[in-house]
Amino acid sequence: MELDLMWILVGLPLAFGLGWLASRLDLRQLRIDNRQAPRAYFKGLNYLLNEQQDQAIDAFIEAVQNDPDTSELHFALGNLFRRRGEYERAVRVHEHLMQRGDLSLADRQRAQHGLALDFLKAGLLDRAEDALRKLEGTSFEGQARLARLAIYERSREWPQASEVAQQLENSGEANFAVRQAHYLCEQARECQAQSDAAGAQKLLLQALKTAPQASRARILLGQLQLSLGQAIQALQTLNPLFETNALAAPLAAATLARAAKDAKDAHPIQATLILLQTHYALAPCLDVMEAMVTLEAASPDTVATSRSRYIDHLNQHPSLIAASRWLAGETLAHENFHPPIQAALELAAKPLARYRCAACGFEAKEHFWHCPGCQAWDSYPPRRVEEL
Structure with a gap:
């Protein structure tokens, strides 16, 4: 009995001492780990600020290994992987986060x-769309809808784009009326490609x-009406562009001139010519001037004026395009020099006759309402490069 009591008296202090020593060792290791994690984190942050992304990734991986429960480090690592183009690794990081049971709702x-951003950047549009749909009703709802809108525009799914744009407008994000009109115009073009003129006209009127x-x-509707032989209706559709001096009026000038000629009535030609002259006086433009030349050449009373129209334009607005087109309709005294001069002018004027996106600088022979380069809407000025 005395022996048992002695062992108890000796064992209790010994156990207490061992427990105290173990706790001190645990605390020391915890302090070391806590120092190592911030050190790796700040090292990664320093690399990131110096735009050394490879070294930053290595530092954040080290920090995550030291403290695997820190969600902020996982988010930083996932964003870095995505910026580096390592989309599979970014996806794995974010999927791992979502599998954690202790993660907060936010x-x-x-x-x-x-x-969703990982899938979007990787070009996996179907998976990105599914991931973005799951963000409805969250604080990321507006961003997710904008991303879905970009997906639908990129894949030319205009009805779906229209639906999302309406949702964004209803939530007060912005006014999408002009964008909705573009979607209807795109659907009208698809109808025209399928020879459905009635369907295209209905969509354009809705736009x-x-x-x-x-x-x-208005421009597309006027072109459609002219192709259907409805010249008077085309004039009525396009005239408001010039009466209000709309910026896009030069894009409709050629169609307006053809409609006036097809109307087979001297009055539409004269009225249209006056309308074009008024617009040209306010905003001189090569396309409007050429429409005036077209109408003046069709009338015996103004054919002489049409010949000097290019010269008048060149006196006020030096232009290689105008010089080339004037030369094409003139007979020079030294006829042998005419073809090489004409060819040289056309070659020099060719790059200047393009249209250029104001957002990304993408150039094209035709005017685009939706830039094929940067996907921006209404980023092409209605004037050619030479006139900008």
């Missing part, structure tokens, strides 16, 4: 948004009603 939604201030629907 962080789970953040991880879902990061995952005009949706955004009366937008010029594209």
Whole structure:
């Protein structure tokens, strides 16, 4: 009995001492780990600020290994992988975050948004769309809808784009009336490609009603009416562009001149010519001037004026395009020099006759309402490069 009591008296202090020593060792290791994690984190941050992304990734991986439960490090690592173009690794990081049971609702939604961006950057549009749909009703709802809108525009799914744009407008994000008119115009073009003129006309009239201030629907409708032999209706559709001095009026000048000629009536030609002259006086433009030349050449009373129109334009607005087109209709005294001079002018003027996107600088022979380079809307000025 005395022996048992002695062992108890000796064992209790010994156990206490061992426990105290173990706790001190654990605390020391914890302090070391806590020092190592911030050190790796700040090292990664320093690399990131110096734009050394490879070294930053290595530092953040080290920090995550030291403290695998820190969600902020996982988010930083996932964003870095995505910026580096390592989309599979970014996806794995965000999927790992979403599988954690201790993640808060806000962080789970953040991880879902990061995952959607990973798929979007990787070009996996179907998976990105599914991931973005799961963000409805969250704080990322507006961003997710804008991303879905970009997906639908990129894949030319105009009805779906229209639906999302309406949702964004209803939530107060912005006014999407002009964008909605563009979607209707795109669907009208598809109808025309399928020889469905009635369907195209219906969509264009709807686009005009949706955004009366937008010029594209009016221009396309006038072109469609002219192709259907409805010259008077085309004139009525296009005239408001010139009466209000719309910026896009030069894009409709050639169609307006053809409609006036096809009307087979001297009055539409004279009225249209006056309208074009008035617009040209306010905003001189090569396309409007050429439409005037077309109408003046069709009338015996003004054919002499049409010949000098290019010279008048060149006196006020030096232009290689105008010089080339004037030369094409003239007979020079030294006829042998005419073809090489004409060819040289046309070659020099060719790059200047393009249209250029104001957002990304993408140039094209034709005017685009939706830039094929940067996907921006209404970024092409209605004037050619030489006139900018």
